[in-house]
Amino acid sequence: MDATAIRDQIKTHISTIxxxxxxxxADSASYVEDLGLDSLSMLELSVNLEYSFKIKLPLERLPxxxxxxxxxxxxxxxxxxxxx
Amino acid sequence: MAGKAVxxxxxxxxxxxxAPAAVHRALCEGRRGIRAFADGAALAAGVGAAADVAYDLQxxxxxxxxxxxxxxxxxxxxxxGLALSDxxxxxxxxxxxxxxxxxxxxxxxVRTIADFDRRAITAGPQYxxxxxxxxxxxxxxxxxxxxxxGLRGVNSTIAGGHAGAYAIAHAADLVELGAASxxxxxxxxxxxxAAAAAFSRAGVLCDGNxxxxxxxxxxxxxxxxxxxxxxxxFVVVEHADSAAQRRAQVRAHILGHATVCSGRxxxxxxxxxxxxxxxxxxxxxxxxxxxEVDCISASANGSVDGDTAEARGLLGALGARASTVPVTAxxxxxxECLAASGSLQVICMLESMRDGxxxxxxxxxxxxxxxxxxxxxxxxxxxxxxxxLVVAAWNxxxxxxxxxxxxxx
Amino acid sequence: MRRxxxxxxxxxxxxxxxxxxxxxxxLLAGRCGTGPVxxxxxxxxxxxxxxxxxxFAPPADLAxxxxxxxxxxxxxxxxxEDARLDRDAIDPQRAAVVLGTTSGEPxxxxxxxxxxxxxxxxxxxxxxxxxxxxxxxxxxxxxDAGGWAFSxxxxxxxxxxxxxxxxALDLLRSNRADIALAGGADAFSRITYTGFARLGAxxxxxxxxxxxxxxxxxxxxxxxxxxxxxxxxxxxxxARIYAEVAGYGLSCDAYHMTGGHPEGLGAARAMEAALxxxxxTPGDISYISAHGTGTPTNDRVETAAVKRVFADRAYAIxxxxxxxxxxxxxxxxxxIEAAVCALAVADDRIPPxxxxxxxxxxxxxxxxxxxxxxxxxTTAMNNAYAFGGNNASVIFRKVEP
Numbered sequence: 001m002d003a004t005a006i007r008d009q010i011k012t013h014i015s016t017i018x019x020x021x022x023x024x025x026a027d028s029a030s031y032v033e034d035l036g037l038d039s040l041s042m043l044e045l046s047v048n049l050e051y052s053f054k055i056k057l058p059l060e061r062l063p064x065x066x067x068x069x070x071x072x073x074x075x076x077x078x079x080x081x082x083x084x
Numbered sequence: 085m086a087g088k089a090v091x092x093x094x095x096x097x098x099x100x101x102x103a104p105a106a107v108h109r110a111l112c113e114g115r116r117g118i119r120a121f122a123d124g125a126a127l128a129a130g131v132g133a134a135a136d137v138a139y140d141l142q143x144x145x146x147x148x149x150x151x152x153x154x155x156x157x158x159x160x161x162x163x164x165g166l167a168l169s170d171x172x173x174x175x176x177x178x179x180x181x182x183x184x185x186x187x188x189x190x191x192x193x194v195r196t197i198a199d200f201d202r203r204a205i206t207a208g209p210q211y212x213x214x215x216x217x218x219x220x221x222x223x224x225x226x227x228x229x230x231x232x233x234g235l236r237g238v239n240s241t242i243a244g245g246h247a248g249a250y251a252i253a254h255a256a257d258l259v260e261l262g263a264a265s266x267x268x269x270x271x272x273x274x275x276x277x278a279a280a281a282a283f284s285r286a287g288v289l290c291d292g293n294x295x296x297x298x299x300x301x302x303x304x305x306x307x308x309x310x311x312x313x314x315x316x317x318f319v320v321v322e323h324a325d326s327a328a329q330r331r332a333q334v335r336a337h338i339l340g341h342a343t344v345c346s347g348r349x350x351x352x353x354x355x356x357x358x359x360x361x362x363x364x365x366x367x368x369x370x371x372x373x374x375x376e377v378d379c380i381s382a383s384a385n386g387s388v389d390g391d392t393a394e395a396r397g398l399l400g401a402l403g404a405r406a407s408t409v410p411v412t413a414x415x416x417x418x419x420e421c422l423a424a425s426g427s428l429q430v431i432c433m434l435e436s437m438r439d440g441x442x443x444x445x446x447x448x449x450x451x452x453x454x455x456x457x458x459x460x461x462x463x464x465x466x467x468x469x470x471x472x473l474v475v476a477a478w479n480x481x482x483x484x485x486x487x488x489x490x491x492x493x
Numbered sequence: 494m495r496r497x498x499x500x501x502x503x504x505x506x507x508x509x510x511x512x513x514x515x516x517x518x519x520l521l522a523g524r525c526g527t528g529p530v531x532x533x534x535x536x537x538x539x540x541x542x543x544x545x546x547x548x549f550a551p552p553a554d555l556a557x558x559x560x561x562x563x564x565x566x567x568x569x570x571x572x573x574e575d576a577r578l579d580r581d582a583i584d585p586q587r588a589a590v591v592l593g594t595t596s597g598e599p600x601x602x603x604x605x606x607x608x609x610x611x612x613x614x615x616x617x618x619x620x621x622x623x624x625x626x627x628x629x630x631x632x633x634x635x636x637d638a639g640g641w642a643f644s645x646x647x648x649x650x651x652x653x654x655x656x657x658x659x660x661a662l663d664l665l666r667s668n669r670a671d672i673a674l675a676g677g678a679d680a681f682s683r684i685t686y687t688g689f690a691r692l693g694a695x696x697x698x699x700x701x702x703x704x705x706x707x708x709x710x711x712x713x714x715x716x717x718x719x720x721x722x723x724x725x726x727x728x729x730x731x732a733r734i735y736a737e738v739a740g741y742g743l744s745c746d747a748y749h750m751t752g753g754h755p756e757g758l759g760a761a762r763a764m765e766a767a768l769x770x771x772x773x774t775p776g777d778i779s780y781i782s783a784h785g786t787g788t789p790t791n792d793r794v795e796t797a798a799v800k801r802v803f804a805d806r807a808y809a810i811x812x813x814x815x816x817x818x819x820x821x822x823x824x825x826x827x828x829i830e831a832a833v834c835a836l837a838v839a840d841d842r843i844p845p846x847x848x849x850x851x852x853x854x855x856x857x858x859x860x861x862x863x864x865x866x867x868x869x870x871t872t873a874m875n876n877a878y879a880f881g882g883n884n885a886s887v888i889f890r891k892v893e894p
Contacts, residue, residue: 017215019149040152040751043214043692051211059693152750179747181762190626192648194602201599201606201684209538209687217688218750218880221595222627222648227881230747236759239745239883240656243597243646244628250645257663263743278605279621286619342669347585347640350629358642361586479623480632481644 006053006075010068013048017041030067045071053079086369087339089256091319091487092266092332093171094431095163097144098315098418099135102166107418108435111443112464116417118297118311121280129281131289133297135313135419136275148232154219156193157228159424160272163316164229171320172332173266175233184237184264185226186255188247188271188423190478192222195276225272237264242423245478246343246383247271248317249426253341253485255321265326270318270427280312290386300386302413303395303460305451310385313419317427319434334490335434339471340370346480352390356397359383359475362482363401366473370486374405377486378469379442380459381429383477385415394477395457410467411459412442426476426483433472437489442467498665499892501732502576502720503832504568504676507819508544508713511567513575516829517836520815520844521865527699527711527820533683540695544713544820545681559598559624560680562633564716564825569634569674576720576732578672580639589643589670590635591661592718593653593677595823595879597627597646599684634674634718643670651784651821652877653677654717654828655885659741661721662887671726677828678716685823686712692751694788700821702785702814702846703792703860705853710786713820717828719835724892736838736889739773739872742766746882752790757798759884760784764802764876767886773872775803778810778888780843780873782830783860785814786821791878796856811868813861817847827877827885834873834889842867 007027015022018035031037037045042065046057049071055078065071077083096102099117100110110117117135121127126134137159142150144162153161164185168175173183196219204212218224223241230239238258242250248271255269283289290300290309301307319335327334342365344358352358367374380398384391391413399406414432415421421428436442441464448462474485505512508526509519519526529535530543551563558566569590573580601620608615623629628646635644643664649656654677661675679685689695689712696709727734744766746759753759768774784795800807815833816822822829837843842865849862873889 017149017151019151038749040214040218040749047211047214047691051207056210181744184745190628194621194625197599197684198602198606200688201602202610204683204687205606205610209690212687212691214688214691214751217691220684220688221650221880222597223650223879223881223883224750227745227750227883230745230882231750234747236745236747236762238743239747239881240647240743241649241881241883243626243648247628257667261663282617282619282621282623285617286622343645344586344642345632345635345644347635347642348632349636350623350632361642479629481628 001076001079003072006072007068009052010071013045017044028067028069049075055079086260088324089259089321089338090324090327091335092322092327093167093320094434095166095170096317096428096431097137097159097163098428099137099313100418104431104435108432111414111417111432112441114444114446118419120297123277126277126280130284131280132292133311134275135311137314152215153228154193154196156272156274157225159274159316160187160225160229161232163318164268167268167318167320168233173320179234179236181236182265183235184239185229185235185268186240186251187226188242188251189225189273190245190422191276191279192224193274193276194279196220198278244481245422246426246476246481246483247423249474249476249483249485250343252319252427252430253483256338259321259323266320266322268318269321271423272316273314273422273424275312275314283312288387299447300416301447302384302386302416302445303391303451304447305449307386307388307391310387310420313421315421315424315428317424317431319430336437336490337488339372339486339488340366341485342366342369343483348480350479352393352480354393356393358480359394359397359477359482360400362484366484366486372471372486374402376471377405377409377473378471379467380409380411380473381433382411382413383475384413385420392453398457407458409459410442410465411457413445414443416445429474433474433487437469437472440466440468496666497724497737498662498721499724499727499737500719500735500835501722501727502572503717503835504571504575505717505829505832506564506568507715507829508546509818512571520818521842523845523847523863525818525847532681538687538690540690542696542711543681544711546714558633559600561594561598561678562630564680565592565630565634565678566637568676568716568718569638572674572718572720583639583672585640586642587671588641589661589664589673590631590641591645591657591673591675592631592634593647593649593657593824593828594627594630595650595653595679596682596685597630597648598625599682601625603683638674649883650879650881651823652827652879652883652885653824654826654831655875655877655887658831658887659885662738662741665721665723673721674718675721676718677824679714679823679825681714696787699848700787700817701848702787702817703853703856704849705851707787707789707792709788711820713822715822715825715829717825717832719831734892735835737892739888739890740767740771741887742770744884748882751880753794753878755794757794759882760795760798760878761801763884763886767888771888775806777872778874779871780837781810781812782833782873782875783812783814784876784878785816787816793855796858807858811843811859811861813844813846815844827875830875831887834875837870837873838889838891841869843870
């Protein structure tokens with residue numbers, strides 16, 4: 001799936017969770033340092049991505065997701081039709 | 085030591101605005117905060133109007149993110165902020181271990197809990213919102229307010245329609261025990277369509293009788309029910325000594341309080357026995373005689389049986405004084421805000437103590453049911469409120485609080 | 494001079510036993526009351542363990558109540574019976590009920606939603622207004638006890654039982670009441686279960702507090718109510734006294750809604766406040782009934798908080814978590830654990846932390862692994878921590894003749 005489309009969806013969800021306008025969210029923003037997301041908000045984002053993309057993201061992989069780029073990659077990974 | 089708790093600040097968010105003086109002025113002008121209610125589900129159940137907080141709360145939150153807070157918590161956070169700032173209590177950038185919060189609520193939020201569960205059963209349990217889950221506990225608003233303002237002192241949540249008044253009474257006890265230097269105390273209640281619809285089906289709500297908006301008239305001869313409202317009200321309660329030490333402006337002294345229940349699993353007595361007893365015990369605790377009560381803020385909301393019971397309860401507790409003491413009942417204008425009501429009543433009583441005017445009950449005409457209180461009036465009156473009594477009653481539980489105006493003995 | 498207040502009756506309803514004798518025997522025997530969830534489909538929750546009370550048969554006269562209210566009323570009946578009180582001798586105007594809960598009666602919301610999403614939508618009535626609100630739970634207990642004239646529900650989530658006991662303690666100390674029923678109740682709830690499952694907080698097999706391999710909590714249900722009265726009144730009527738409620742302390746983390754302060758500062762402050770209120774020092778505590786949910790974070794942080802308060806002495810105080818056996822019973826938890834403390838003090842025995850097999854270097858206190866222990870228990874501290882950062886500790890003390 002197209003990375004831009006994924007990134008836009010991620011930013012939309014982040015905007016809903018944080019109130020930060022989409023236009024002010026940098027493409028490669030980091031969740032903690034740039035966006036101030038706590039653990040509950042990170043989980044919220046993960047659930048929203050699961051719902052948007054119809055995937056299941058294992059909870060134990062959440063701590064790996066430090067930036068928007070990390071999330072783009074994991075969504076691509078889990079939406080990849082080749083994935084078993 | 086009893087009778088040493090004082091109120092040093094107040095904050096209110098209501099259908100008539102969010103500045104106590106402005107709300108008081110509106111009440112004295114007989115203005116109602118009742119508006120047409122747009123929710124489809126509620127309309128379907130016959131709920132056409134409510135006293136909702138129709139204005140944007142965002143200015144209360146500056147640039148901070150409110151997504152984690154549900155509406156109940158937002159109402160509470162806004163009112164709490166107003167109360168803290170009104171009290172002048174120093175709130176440094178670090179959390180305070182000695183400042184806390186006692187919050188009364190009836191529902192927490194039915195909407196939050198129902199929406200969370202709705203998503204689980206429609207989309208699937210794996211897609212529920214973690215942020216919303218955090219708000220499905222009834223003490224969520226109290227937790228959110230504590231996080232927002234860094235309040236690490238005693239923090240408690242009380243449930244019930246009387247709970248806003250009870251929270252203030254309990255806070256008085258806690259500061260007298262030294263459990264906290266200062267406590268925000270009051271109630272918060274959000275208007276939830278599902279709950280409104282349930283009240284409507286029970287037949288207890290006032291309809292418009294063909295008018296655009298219903299006009300509930302507490303104690304009134306034509307009354308036929310109440311209108312729901314929403315809002316939040318907090319006062320800052322401190323020990324008189326601490327308040328003096330920081331040269332706080334004292335608004336009122338909490339002289340005494342009592343809470344009595346009917347013992348009938350949420351049903352009030354027809355004769356207001358629990359109301360009478362709560363008032364008598366509160367007056368005893370305050371060392372105030374019925375004759376010394378200068379004005380009363382009653383809990384009456386337009387309910388046929390409830391208002392009669394309260395009138396009988398007042399007569400039972402106050403004897404001869406019941407027929408002369410000025411009485412107001414603000415729920416005809418602010419709506420029945422459930423747990424928030426008791427704290428809104430206290431805050432409005434502080435305003436009456438400040439300017440000597442007691443709001444009237446718009447459209448009031450005396451009822452002929454043997455429970456008449458001569459001190460009720462459709463128009464506002466001048467009063468000299470050294471000692472005010474606030475009565476908060478719901479479902480057979482009554483909290484009565486006796487206040488003394490500042491600088492009056 | 495503050496009135497000394499004692500526990501003269503307990504009425505637990507748990508998945509390892511209903512009533513004092515069965516429950517205490519079950520806990521001391523290390524019986525496990527958790528297993529696969531029966532009452533709803535957990536196929537999509539990612540978890541399936543719960544602590545339901547599968548053999549609970551509500552008395553016929555309580556059939557109209559929600560399950561949590563049934564628990565609360567029955568627990569109160571059991572406690573009053575256990576206290577061997579002459580009901581007619583109680584002045585209802587001087588009798589109080591204070592009840593803690595996390596969810597109240599969530600089944601009404603679930604039923605409302607089920608009706609709304611059904612096709613065609615089902616009818617709903619006025620339950621959300623007049624049956625559901627949780628303040629009614631305490632009023633039902635008060636009515637059943639004999640029209641008691643004070644009732645209050647304190648919905649401070651997973652610390653609610655301790656909050657209720659502390660509140661009742663204040664009422665009795667200040668002479669606003671002569672007798673109180675205090676405790677907590679919660680029923681198994683799909684709302685609660687779904688939320689904890691979504692947080693990834695539920696253990697796949699069993700609750701293993703303080704174990705290195707612990708994977709989470711197990712939501713449960715239950716209730717306990719205790720009878721509290723002044724010491725002199727209890728002595729005068731020849732009551733059996735389990736323990737004195739020496740004091741309590743509250744604090745708020747003001748940090749995070751579902752996770753506590755990472756260093757347990759709020760938990761420590763609640764313990765310290767309880768010690769101050771009890772006029773005790775850390776050296777006075779013989780046993781701690783831990784919050785001990787079995788989540789990786791809680792148990793580590795709670796251990797750190799205990800060490801913060803007790804310093805090196807922490808290693809000499811046995812700490813156990815009955816959540817290992819009955820799971821996390823929400824608002825009932827600290828109420829049930831209050832019974833544990835009162836009974837420990839009376840009986841000089843403490844229940845184990847079950848399923849503790851792998852030591853965790855970050856949790857290195859004495860958690861009474863797997864077997865109950867006989868021990869002189871002079872004082873017992875009961876700790877509870879809740880969503881919203883509500884922390885509460887209650888201390889029980891032996892009453893020597």
